[in-house]
Amino acid sequence: MTCEYENQPQELVEFSGSAALTNLDQFFSSKVYRRKxxxxxxxxxxxGSGSPKAINVDQSKSNIGAIQQMNKFERPKSNPIKLTKDKYRNNLVEQDHRKIKRKLKISLNFQSLKSAKAIIAGVEIVHMIFKGQSGCLPLINSTPESQFWGLVTI
Structure with a gap:
């Protein structure tokens, strides 16, 4: 395979596929690419979901850099995104999704993206109902079963 570089327009450089993969790996693992x-x-x-007040990040330096860059150049000084590094909060979210992942691992062979979205949304709603986070005001004081059937009939 031959490739012409911008800084060397007269020269054609020949390299193997493994060298191309190495160059791609270096590009995709670069700090600039990850931050972008x-x-x-x-x-x-x-x-899609509005501006957050705070974002909790683990040790991902690219996410930290992206948030800091957004605060510096794109956000008003009066309303920056607060950056927190709390491992406990991330663990809570991961533990919460563990049950959903376990239920979805069985049915990973979805026929279409539409059916996958519907099934995942349904599993998440049922999980939220059993945690008491249904968000449906008239259904708050009822049992999880009646909340589920109330959502089904809507």
């Missing part, structure tokens, strides 16, 4: 990817993900998440 984290920033793009953060922008998409904020656009």
């Amino acid at each position: 990817a984290a920033k793009a993900f953060l922008k998409k998440a904020i656009k």
Whole structure:
């Protein structure tokens, strides 16, 4: 395979596929790429669900850098995103998703993305109902079974 580089337009450099993979690995593992990817993900998440007051991050330096860069260049000084590094909070979220992951591991062979979305949403709703986080005001004082059937009939 031959490749022409921008800084060497007259020369054609020949390299094997493994060298190409090494170069790609170096590119995708670079700090700049990871920070840009984290920033793009953060922008998409904020656009979809609103601006958070605080974000809890583990040891991911790319996420920390992306949040700091957003605070520095794109956020008003009066309303920056607070960055917290609390391992306990991340563990709570992971433990909460463990039951959902266990139920979904059985049925990983979804036929379409539409059916996967519907099934995952249903499993999460049932999990939230049993935790008492249904968010449906008229169903708060009822049993989990009646909350579930109330949602089914809506």
